Amino acid sequence: MVVLGIGCHPDDLEIGCGGTLAKYAKGGHKVFMCHIANGNLGHAVIEPAELRQIRAREAENAAAALGAESLSIDVGDAMVEASGKEVRARVTEVIRYTGADVIITHNSFDYMRDHEQASALACDASFTATLPHLVTKSPSTANFPPVFFMDTLAGINFIPTEYVDISGEIEKKLEAVSCHESQVVWLREHDNIDFLDFVRTCNKYRGLQSNCAYAEGFRQYTAWPRLRAERLLP
Numbered sequence: 303m304v305v306l307g308i309g310c311h312p313d314d315l316e317i318g319c320g321g322t323l324a325k326y327a328k329g330g331h332k333v334f335m336c337h338i339a340n341g342n343l344g345h346a347v348i349e350p351a352e353l354r355q356i357r358a359r360e361a362e363n364a365a366a367a368l369g370a371e372s373l374s375i376d377v378g379d380a381m382v383e384a385s386g387k388e389v390r391a392r393v394t395e396v397i398r399y400t401g402a403d404v405i406i407t408h409n410s411f412d413y414m415r416d417h418e419q420a421s422a423l424a425c426d427a428s429f430t431a432t433l434p435h436l437v438t439k440s441p442s443t444a445n446f447p448p449v450f451f452m453d454t455l456a457g458i459n460f461i462p463t464e465y466v467d468i469s470g471e472i473e474k475k476l477e478a479v480s481c482h483e484s485q486v487v488w489l490r491e492h493d494n495i496d497f498l499d500f501v502r503t504c505n506k507y508r509g510l511q512s513n514c515a516y517a518e519g520f521r522q523y524t525a526w527p528r529l530r531a532e533r534l535l536p
Contacts, residue, residue, distance in 0.1 A: 321468025327369030462519025
């Protein structure tokens with residue numbers, strides 16, 4: 303099975319579903335991690351052009367740690383728009399190129415607009431990928447891939463309908479998050495936030511809800527014809 307994570311910024315998938323992606327990869331599935339925005343505004347000191355390059359390297363390292371391949375749409379931060387035809391075509395191409403059987407993306411409601419627009423793009427492009435007369439480099443797909451929404455930051459206003467036990471993958475997930483040094487160090491030194499502990503705590507809480515040590519929570523996109531009778535999460 304081919305699993306495609308579509309996140310907004312270079313570290314979003316690692317935070318929201320990194321354990322699940324690692325579990326897919328460990329189970330022999332092909333995993334792709336695509337970030338739509340390049341993260342160029344994610345620092346108060348490092349200039350955007352330099353930060354864009356730093357975060358691209360961090361994304362590559364994090365994906366490798368999880369056993370995944372990193373892809374980028376390379377849109378500037380605060381510029382993600384689901385209504386944009388060009389970016390939607392580029393996300394459509396990613397879905398076609400990967401041949402995704404399952405897509406994981408942001409919840410439709412989250413703490414910032416870029417995340418919500420990325421969610422809409424993933425859902426819209428999973429439909430347009432099936433349209434043969436909408437031409438991109440790769441041919442159209444035959445099936446509508448099921449879509450799962452990952453947890454919001456700190457789990458606020460998100461009630462999971464499915465859980466994935468990531469007790470065996472939590473350290474690998476934290477390793478991937480720590481690859482995003484530009485973010486982790488800044489949050490620790492300037493905002494007094496231990497972000498690795500933040501992530502661990504959120505996953506421990508989801509584990510408490512689902513009777514395991516650590517878990518990630520998801521909701522399924524319940525639009526026809528996306529539903530499947532079999533379980534698709536690992």
